[in-house]
Amino acid sequence: MKSLYRSCLLILFAGLAMAANAQAEDFRVGFVNTDRIFREANTAKAAQAKLETEFAKREKELNDIGNSLKAASDKFDREAPTLSEAVRATRSKQILDQDRDFQRKRREFQEDLNARKNEELQQVLERANRVVKQVAEAEKYDLVLQEAVYVNPKHDITDKVIKALNAR
Template identity: 30%
Template sequence: MRSWLMATGMTVALMASTASAWAEPVQKIGFVNTDKVYRESKDAQSINKTLEKEFGSQFKQLRKLEKQGIELQKLLLSNKLPPAEQKNQQERMAKINKEYLALKSATDEEYSLRRNEEFASMQQKANQALIELAKAEHYDVIVKDVVYVRSEFDITDKLIQIMNRN
């Protein structure tokens, strides 16, 4: 009986010391708003300018086709055209619509791929800056993408400052 009590006591003591080592309280928590980083950092702004230059002509062509379509639609809805001309303009409208949809689909896909490439490299840079910040300011936990966080835990602006310095 005595050896059983002694064994139980040692087991409880061992479990308590192990549990306390594992259950160290988190001392410092930070939160990063990735959407804000992707909007406000110099890297994000640079990426957006680069993509605007790269895809500007395609976007301009899309706007031109859209404007043509709107003007043609107004003309068709006015009912001022003779039936033969009405038919010609409807065919023209269908052609413009088809061209617009094909260009929009291709542009959207290409733009999305390029944007993802650019932001993937920026994300690596942001993660490195985040690790630098965590080590420098002794954070125990840094969280991204949460539903709610109090503003005192938000370190997004600090991260953007570090990224803009580098």
Template identity: 30%
Template sequence: MNKLIKTTVIAALLSTAVFAQSAEAQQKVGIVNFQAVFQNLPQARDIETKLQSEFKDRIEEIQGIEKRMSELREKQQRDASIMSPSERVELEREYEMLESTRQLKIRALREDTNRRTSEERDKLMMDIARATQTVAGDNDFDLVIQSSAVAHAVESADLTDEVLAKMTGGN
């Protein structure tokens, strides 16, 4: 019986020692504000310029339609008293056709622009994630969490500036 008590006490002490060591080996956790990194990157500002250039011809086409519509409205107001009823109807039909075409082209442009913006943004976010992994590895962090998921963290755990520096070549 005495031997059983000694064995139990020794087992309890060993298990306590094992748990104490694992509690001491805490994980190093960092945070990154992905949105702040994204907003401060020159590449993010370049996305808008790149897309404007990509869709320039389509934007100009829509502007041309709008200009033609304006010309038709001016003609209608200017020549209303001397136009025949059939000319008025023809002018109104052309205007309505242009308006329908304009709306379709605007909708298609908006959809394509949104899709391309998402593609470019996703690429940049993947680059930010890779830079975060590199910074975390370089600083021996076990876990990095987006700052939006954290209620409180010490300033020393924030890797946002380091990730931004890595992305801009500052590091």
């Protein structure tokens, strides 16, 4: 009786192993490198160019303010030994106030730029995810990953996704 039971279990496990092996051969996995999509896809490049155009004027203004502040600070450092205590204190306070204002404007600029960049990248990612889904369905992938520690290059479908994104 025990040997019959063992034989049945052995046959069952062998059948399960063969079924799992056959199913594993049909299981297709793909990988998409989102960093490459953000660097190479035309939509990502267009979003970057849009941001550069949108923020170029403010960035130039900030650079101009920073340069004039540096020039004023350098001038103050050169003239400080010859100035009276009252004038030196007044000009020092003015430079500190200008620097504080400059730092605030720079921080606001960076926050605005980061917010807009996140918005644009989110739109690119949403488009890319739709294309990934289309490629996966068309080529019958069972699973597509975007993050992995290691990926065999034969599973990387990033080029297909970028081509499909650029074709739109």
